[in-house]
Amino acid sequence: MLKKFIIFLLFIAALFAGAFYYAQQQLNQFLSQPLSLQQQEMLTVQRGANINSVLNQAIEANWVEASPFSQLVRRLHPELVDIKVGTFAITEGMTLQAMLELIVSGKEHQYSITFVEGSRFDEWRELLLEAQGLELVTTEMSEAEIAQELGIEQGKLEGLFLAETYNYTQGTSDLDILRRANRSLENHLDEFWSTKQDKLPLKSPYEALILASIIEKETSVAHERGLVSAVFINRLNRGMRLQTDPTVIYGMGDKYQGRIGRKGLDTPTPYNTYIINGLPPTPIAMVGKASLQAALNPEESDYIYFVASGKGGHVFSKTLAEHNRAVRAYLKHIRSN
Template identity: 60%
Template sequence: MLKKFLLLVIILAAVAVGGFVHVKNSVQDFVNQPLNLEEPTLITVERGNSLNTLMATFEGNQWIEPTPFAELVRRFHPELTQIKVGTFELKPTMTFKEAIDAVIEGKEYQLAITFIEGSTFKEWREQFANAEYLEHKTLEMDEKAIAQELGIEHERLEGLFLAETYHYSVGDSDLDVLKRANRKLNKVLSESWEQRQDKLPLKNEYEALILASIIEKETSVPSERERVASVFVNRLNIGMRLQTDPTVIYGMGDRYDGNIRKKDLREATPYNTYVINGLPPTPIAMPGKASIMASVNPEDSNYLYFVASGTGGHVFSKNLRDHNRAVQQYLKQLRSRK
């Protein structure tokens, strides 16, 4: 009788162990199954969501196959319950466990928006409007309202943001990006101003920024920035008008159609440096760090003029006679290409 009882106990224990192993293996198969995705997909985990919420979401979207043992996942894998709030990227190569691990790590999906040096605030706003997963808080705001929201003292925002690539997460806003871009600009501008040359014809950091924006629009050749800066600094020092086309174009606004006519050069706008003395009232674009540094550390030169060389750079001259020759040579090259 005792032997039969012991045998029954052994059988029941074996069944119990076998059942436990089966359940455990089933749970393992469930969490290790590959996601049924054909392309990367975003998932947003909101406050209050749990592991069960995520499993229901994955099953509902048919990203994973359901199992009657889903409720036991947290028992065998309690570490999978420590999920974070945010938006995360699911990749087709992931298993369900790897996807949950990514959520637990809290590494939110990062998007990027790139602003090129020399772009304008108007162009930035157009990029913001087309940016994916970015909250558009500034769409109905004018520049003055945006400036107030950002705590910027200037009503015109041109030039007050550093042009580069900014990463953001789903749920961030255009104001968030602008705050970071303005902080970076202020840091670069302050550091450059501290390293400025003596006796520059610039009263403050903002004037350096205005000059930097003109330099940015005048040349895309890195080796020329300090020389271009020297031309404008030399002109400012002797009270000579800057006479730079990009400021005329900026002053024309939407009326600019790709051509500058004689009447445009004579038009009295606040930005027409053929008419006004000194610098325009604001920057005309978003300068990069190199142009800002060039504005306060120009090359030591006697150049007062420059014109396009026709080969990508510029020809610099110390007097009007040489400049006129360079202009004629440039025009000759243009005619030869027609």
């Protein structure tokens, strides 16, 4: 009798072991199935979601086949249960298990937005409007209202954000991006100001920023920035007007249609450096770190003029006679092309 009972118990144990093995195999097949994707998809896990709701999202999206064994994930794979909130990039070839591991890791998809050196604040606002994944909160705000929200003293925001690439996650606000860009600008400006050359004709970091914005608009050639800065520093030291076209263009606003002309040069604006002395009242563009560095650490030179070479760079001159020859050479190059 005891022997039969032991055999019965062994049979039941074997039955349970077989059932467990079968369930485990079915669950592994469920988790190892590749997601049915034609392209990268975004999966947003909302607050309060759990493993079951995430699995239901995948099933409802037809990424995976449903399985009655999915309820065993909690018991047999507890490492896949600690679901994180966020938006995750689900890629082709990823298995269901890999998707769950990604969500558990909390590694949200990183969007990025790139602001180009020399761009203007109105262009930044357009880029923010078109950016993926951003929460737009500044759309109806004026420039002055944005400045107040960011705690910026100046009501005009031109030049007060560092031009570079910023990564962010789903739900980040456009105001958050601007706040980061402003802090980055301030940090780098403070750093470069603390290591600036002696006896520069710049009274404040803000004036350095204004000069950096002019350098940014005058050249995109990296090795020229220090020389362009030197020209403007030399002119400021000598009491000469800067006479730089980008400031005139900025002052013209919507009236600029691709050509300045004599009328533009003779029309007074706060930014017309052919008429005003010294620097314009505000920056004229967003800057990168290289132009900030150049503004505060110009190259040593006696140049006080420069003009486009027509070949992508500039010709620098120490005298007006040299400069006039360079201008004539540039005009000849333009006419011949």
